[in-house]
Amino acid sequence: MSADRFTVVGGGIAGLVVARRLAMAGRSVTLLEASDHLGGTVARHTVGGIDLDSGAESFANRGGTVAALAGQLGLGGDVVAPSADGAWLQPAQGPAVPLPATSLLGIPGVPLAADVIAVVGSGSALRAQLDAIIPSFRIPAGRTLGSLVRRRMGRGVLEKLVAPVVRGVHSVHPDEILLDRAAPGLRASLALHGSLASSVRAMRASSPAGSAVSGIRGGIHRLVTELTADLVTYGVEIELGRRVTSSARLPGTVVLATPLDEPAGRRIVLGTLVVQAPELDSAPRGTGMLVAEGSTLVQARALTHSTAKWEWLRERAGGKHVLRLSYDAEPENFAETARRDAQALLGVDLPESAVLDFARVQWLRPTSGPSEPGIVVGESVAGSGLAGIVAQADRVADELLNGPSPAA
Amino acid sequence: MPLPSDHPLVDGRTGASNLVRAYRGDRPDVTPVWFMRQAGRSLPEYRQLRVGNEMLEACLTPSLASEITLQPVRRHGVDAAIFFSDIVIPAKLAGIDVEIVPGKGPVFANPIRTASDVARLRPIDPAVFAPITEAVAMTVAQLGSTPLIGFAGAPFTLASYLVEGGPSKDQQRARTLMYSDPQTWATLLNWCADIASEFLKAQVLAGASAVQLFDSWVGSLSEQQYVRRVAPHSKRAFYALRGLDVPKVHFGVGSGEVLAAMHGIGADVMGVDWRIPLDEASRRLGEDVPLQGNIDPALLGAPWHVLEAHVLDVMQRGRAAPSHVVNLGHGVPPDTDPDVLTRIVVLVHEH
Numbered sequence: 001m002s003a004d005r006f007t008v009v010g011g012g013i014a015g016l017v018v019a020r021r022l023a024m025a026g027r028s029v030t031l032l033e034a035s036d037h038l039g040g041t042v043a044r045h046t047v048g049g050i051d052l053d054s055g056a057e058s059f060a061n062r063g064g065t066v067a068a069l070a071g072q073l074g075l076g077g078d079v080v081a082p083s084a085d086g087a088w089l090q091p092a093q094g095p096a097v098p099l100p101a102t103s104l105l106g107i108p109g110v111p112l113a114a115d116v117i118a119v120v121g122s123g124s125a126l127r128a129q130l131d132a133i134i135p136s137f138r139i140p141a142g143r144t145l146g147s148l149v150r151r152r153m154g155r156g157v158l159e160k161l162v163a164p165v166v167r168g169v170h171s172v173h174p175d176e177i178l179l180d181r182a183a184p185g186l187r188a189s190l191a192l193h194g195s196l197a198s199s200v201r202a203m204r205a206s207s208p209a210g211s212a213v214s215g216i217r218g219g220i221h222r223l224v225t226e227l228t229a230d231l232v233t234y235g236v237e238i239e240l241g242r243r244v245t246s247s248a249r250l251p252g253t254v255v256l257a258t259p260l261d262e263p264a265g266r267r268i269v270l271g272t273l274v275v276q277a278p279e280l281d282s283a284p285r286g287t288g289m290l291v292a293e294g295s296t297l298v299q300a301r302a303l304t305h306s307t308a309k310w311e312w313l314r315e316r317a318g319g320k321h322v323l324r325l326s327y328d329a330e331p332e333n334f335a336e337t338a339r340r341d342a343q344a345l346l347g348v349d350l351p352e353s354a355v356l357d358f359a360r361v362q363w364l365r366p367t368s369g370p371s372e373p374g375i376v377v378g379e380s381v382a383g384s385g386l387a388g389i390v391a392q393a394d395r396v397a398d399e400l401l402n403g404p405s406p407a408a
Numbered sequence: 409m410p411l412p413s414d415h416p417l418v419d420g421r422t423g424a425s426n427l428v429r430a431y432r433g434d435r436p437d438v439t440p441v442w443f444m445r446q447a448g449r450s451l452p453e454y455r456q457l458r459v460g461n462e463m464l465e466a467c468l469t470p471s472l473a474s475e476i477t478l479q480p481v482r483r484h485g486v487d488a489a490i491f492f493s494d495i496v497i498p499a500k501l502a503g504i505d506v507e508i509v510p511g512k513g514p515v516f517a518n519p520i521r522t523a524s525d526v527a528r529l530r531p532i533d534p535a536v537f538a539p540i541t542e543a544v545a546m547t548v549a550q551l552g553s554t555p556l557i558g559f560a561g562a563p564f565t566l567a568s569y570l571v572e573g574g575p576s577k578d579q580q581r582a583r584t585l586m587y588s589d590p591q592t593w594a595t596l597l598n599w600c601a602d603i604a605s606e607f608l609k610a611q612v613l614a615g616a617s618a619v620q621l622f623d624s625w626v627g628s629l630s631e632q633q634y635v636r637r638v639a640p641h642s643k644r645a646f647y648a649l650r651g652l653d654v655p656k657v658h659f660g661v662g663s664g665e666v667l668a669a670m671h672g673i674g675a676d677v678m679g680v681d682w683r684i685p686l687d688e689a690s691r692r693l694g695e696d697v698p699l700q701g702n703i704d705p706a707l708l709g710a711p712w713h714v715l716e717a718h719v720l721d722v723m724q725r726g727r728a729a730p731s732h733v734v735n736l737g738h739g740v741p742p743d744t745d746p747d748v749l750t751r752i753v754v755l756v757h758e759h
Contacts (some may be wrong), residue, residue: 227416229590232598233640 004028006400007312010258011238012040014378014393016227017069018255027237030251031236034243034258039224041268041363042386048274048357050317053220055361057306057324058213060081060387062184066223068388070216073226078217082309085286089119089164090345092294096285099165102204104176104212106165107109107149108157109201116161120359124156136194143379145182148175152196157185160292161227168290168302168326170384171266181383217312220386232241237335248373252402257378257393265364269327271300279348282357284306288324289345293302300325305346320356332359339400375400409651414547415615417654419720422555422617427487430731431618431655433698439723439732440487442757443749444659444679445739446480447492450592450746453479457683463508464500466518467493469646470543481554484750485757487733488555488618491544491611495561495622498570498603501536519573521614523592526686532603534694535552537610537752541550555618557657558611562623563600570596579628586637597641599642605648620657621645627662627681628672634666643673661738667692681739682706687728699729702737703752708744715748719755 004027008019011033023029032248037043041055059066067079090096100116102109108116111128120128129151145166149158166174170182179187189199203210216222217268231238245261247254287309291301306322307314312321331337335358343350358371366380377395380393416422426440448454454476458466466472476492496506496514505517548556559740561569569575575584586593608619615756621642631636646656658670659679671678678697680689682704689699703722704755707715719734726732734756740749 074632225590229594232591232594235598235644 003253003400005252006030006255007032007252008255008257009244009247009248009250010036010040010151010259010378011035012074012257012378012386013042013187013223013227014382015040015255015257015342016224017390017393018257018377018397018400019036019236019240020227020230020234022400023231023236025401028252028380029231031238031251032242032244033238033240036240037181038228038238038240040258041365042221044270044362045356045359045361046318047272047322047359050274050313050320051219052272052306052313054270054272054359054399055363056220056386057176057304057310058215059215059220060385061212063391065391065394066386069221069306069370071365073223073230074228075216075222077140078222078261079214080217080310080312081214083287083311085281085283085308087287088285088289089161089295090289090295091119091164092366093158094291096289096345096347098286099290100161100296102201103161103165104203105199106157106162107153107183107196107200108161109197109204111153111157113199115254116141116157118139118161120156122156128152130154131196134195135188139179139187139190141180143179144175145177145179149174149196150180164290167293171268171328172294175323175343177193181388184388192229197345210264215310217352221269254374255396255400256374258378259366267329267362268365270360271306271325271334271363272359272361273323273325273328273335273338273355274317275321275342275350275354276319277324277350277354278319279370280305280308280346285346291345298329298344299337300327300341300345302326303342303345306319330360330362348374409653411654412613412651412683415617416551416555416614417617420513420592421553425553425555425617426485427555427557427733428497428655429618430733431657431698433730434733438725438757439734441734441753441757442486442488442490443480443484443736443740444484444490446484446749447476447490448740449484449742450740450744450749453483463510464506466493466496467497468500468539470539470546473539473543474546474550475643477543477556477738478550480706480749481551482754483746486747486753489547489551490555491547491559491616492558492560493540495624497540498560498607499566499570501540501607502532509574514569515574516570516712520570520596521581523589523604526592527594528600529596529599531565531599532606534606537607540607540610541614541670544611544614551725556611556616558608558616558619560604560607560608560619560621560645561699562621562626562658562660563597563645564629565625566600566604567593567596568625570600579625583633585626585746586633593637595639595750597638598644601641601645602648605645608645608649608687609652614652618655618657619649620659621675622668623658623660623663626660626666629666631669635669639669639673641671646674652699657698664689664692667693671676671697677733679735680737686725686732689729693729695728697728698731698733699726700733700735701726702735704746705736705738705741705744708736708741708748712751715752719752722759723756 005030008015014144019031043228045054117125158218193199289302306325377393382388426436429436482490509515560668568579571582655676657677658675664684680701
C-alpha cells in the first residue's frame with residue numbers, strides 16, 4: 001500500500017528523478033524548490049557565446065544508471081564517450097605527467113608500469129607492487145579509501161596519485177572518504193581478486209567502452225530540460241522560490257531532496273575560460289589536469305580542457321577552446337588567476353588578448369552526515385556524482401511505489 | 409462524476425443502440441455505420457443553411473449546429489450523429505483569435521510559438537461552453553434512440569494548429585518546438601488536453617453517448633516522438649473524463665505506426681484510416697479492441713461495383729475484431745455525391 005500524494009522538497013537531479021517516477025506512476029506530486037530554477041548544480045551557462053554545463057559535465061558509467069535515464073528521456077542517442085586521451089597530473093614538484101592509463105581513482109592496475117613509475121618514482125612503485133603479495137584481509141566497514149590504499153600500496157601511490165585524483169573527483173583527501181562511497185564495487189572486487197591492482201584491472205575491463213565516464217552531446221544540463229518536461233507532462237505541481245525549513249506541514253508523504261538547514265558544505269568554485277589559442281588544438285595535456293596538493297605552480301586544483309575532452313563541444317566551439325578550472329576558494333582577481341593557471345598547467349602561452357570570455361560559478365556541496373529523519377535522496381546521502389545520486393533516487397522511488405525491496 | 413440521470417445512456421434511449429453495443433465490444437445483428445464529416449460540406453441542405461453564416465459562427469449558434477448535426481441522420485439513416493463543430497472551437501472559446509478561411513482552413517492571428525506565448529494561456533472556464541451544451545441538448549432531444557458522438561481534436565493536432573498558425577504540410581514548426589523547448593511543448597499540450605477534455609465533458613454532460621478524439625496529424629510523428637511527447641497528453645484528455653461512462657473512440661490519420669500506443673492512452677475503440685486493413689489493425693492491437701473504419705474515401709467516386717466490393721471487404725476484415733463500426737478511413741470529401749453515402753448505409757445494414 002503506497003501513498004497517493006507526495007511533496008518533494010528540492011529540485012536538484014535527485015528531486016527531479018523521484019518526482020518524475022512518482023508522477024509517472026500516477027501519484028499526485030508537488031515539487032518545492034528554493035531557487036528560481038530546477039536542476040541544482042546541473043545547469044547551463046553561456047560563455048563566449050557557447051552553451052556549456054555550469055556544473056556537472058560528465059557522469060560515471062557505473063551501473064549504467066544515468067545512461068538508462070538518458071535513454072528514457074529520449075537522449076539515448078546523444079550519450080557520448082569523452083576523448084580517449086587521458087588526463088594529466090601536475091605533481092607537487094616537477095613537470096606534468098600523464099596519469100597512468102590503467103587506473104581507478106588513481107589506483108594503478110599495473111604498479112610497475114612505466115606511466116606509474118613516471119609519476120610516483122620507482123621506489124613507491126615497488127612498494128605498491130607489494131599489493132600483489134600482501135594477504136587479503138577483511139575490510140571493516142567504515143574504512144576510508146586512503147587507509148586501504150596506504151596499507152596495500154604505500155604512501156607514495158596514495159599521496160602522489162590517488163590523492164590528486166580523489167581530490168579532483170570528490171573534493172576531499174582519500175583519508176576523508178569512505179571506501180564504499182569513493183569507489184562503489186571495489187570492496188566486492190577486492191574480496192574476489194585479492195589484490196588492489198587486480199581488482200582495478202577487473203573493474204576497468206568491465207566498464208563499457210574503456211571509459212569510466214560519459215557525457216551528453218549538448219551538455220549534461222539537457223537531462224534537466226527533459227526531466228522538467230516530463231514533470232510538466234505528468235502534472236507535477238512545481239513551485240519555484242519556495243524555501244522550506246520544516247517538513248511538518250507539507251501535504252502527503254515528504255521526500256527531502258535538499259538539506260533543510262542552511263547547507264554547510266565544501267565550496268566548489270569553477271572558473272571557465274573561453275580562449276582563442278590554436279596551440280591548444282593538439283590537446284597538449286589530454287582532457288585536462290589534476291593538481292597534487294602542495295603544488296606551488298598554480299592555485300587551481302584541476303583543469304578540464306573541455307574542447308579536447310568532448311568532440312561535440314569542439315565542433316560547436318568553432319576553433320575556440322573551453323577551459324574549466326576548479327578551486328577550493330575563489331582566488332583574488334579570479335579571471336586573471338585562472339588565465340595564468342591555465343597557461344602554467346597547459347604549458348602554452350595564453351596572453352590576455354587570447355581570452356574571449358570568463359565566467360565564475362560556485363556552489364556548496366552538502367557534506368554527508370547524520371541525515372534528516374524521513375525519506376531523503378540526493379547528495380547528502382548518495383555522495384557526489386550523478387551515477388550514485390540517480391541510482392539512490394531510483395531506489396527510493398521504487399520503495400515508495402512498491403514497498404521496501406527485499407534485497408535492500 | 410457520474411452521468412446525469414436523464415442522460416440517454418442512463419435513461420435507456422441509446423444504451424441498447426447498435427452503435428453503443430458495438431463500441432462496447434458486442435456484435436449486434438446489424439453492423440452500425442456513420443461517416444466522419446457526414447455533417448457538412450457534402451450535403452446540399454448544409455450548403456444552403458450555411459449561406460451568410462461564417463463557419464465558426466455556425467458552430468457556436470446552437471440552432472444551426474444542431475440542425476447541421478441532424479441533417480445526415482435524416483438523409484442517410486446512419487447509426488450515429490457526430491456533433492457538428494471544429495477542432496479549433498475550444499481554442500476560440502478560450503479566447504484565441506482564430507477564423508476559418510474558406511479554402512484554407514483555420515488561421516490564427518497570433519501563433520503560439522514561444523515560452524511566453526504559452527505562459528499567457530489561461531485555464532478555460534467551463535461556462536464558455538454554454539452554446540455547445542445548448543446545441544448538444546437540442547440535438548439529443550431530437551435524436552431519440554440514435555446516439556450522438558461528441559468530438560474534440562487531440563492535443564497534438566490542436567497544438568500543431570496553434571504553433572503553425574494554421575494548417576501545415578508536416579507540422580514542422582510544432583515538431584521543432586517539441587525538441588527545442590520540451591518544457592514549453594509539454595505545457596502547451598497540457599493546455600490543449602485540458603481544453604479538449606472540457607469540450608468533450610460539456611458534450612457528454614449535455615447528452616453525447618460516446619466521444620471521439622481526433623489526432624488527425626499523428627501520422628507525422630515517429631512512434632518514439634508520439635510515446636514520449638504526445639501520448640501522455642492525449643491520455644490526460646481522456647483521463648479527465650473518468651467517471652463519465654461513455655465509450656471513447658480515438659482516431660488518427662496515418663496512425664499505423666502508433667496504433668497500439670494510441671489505444672494505450674485509454675481508448676475503448678480505435679478508428680483506423682484507410683492505409684491498413686482492419687484485420688491487420690486488429691492484429692496490431694491484440695485482437696481485443698473494437699474497431700471503426702475504414703472505407704477509403706477515394707473510392708466514394710469509383711463505380712458502385714468497385715465501391716461495393718471494397719465495403720464488403722472492409723466488413724469481412726472487420727470480423728477479425730471483436731466488433732466493428734463501419735466508417736470511412738478519413739472525412740467525407742466535399743465533392744462526394746451524398747446518395748453514395750446513403751447507398752453504403754443500406755449495403756452495410758443488409759449485410
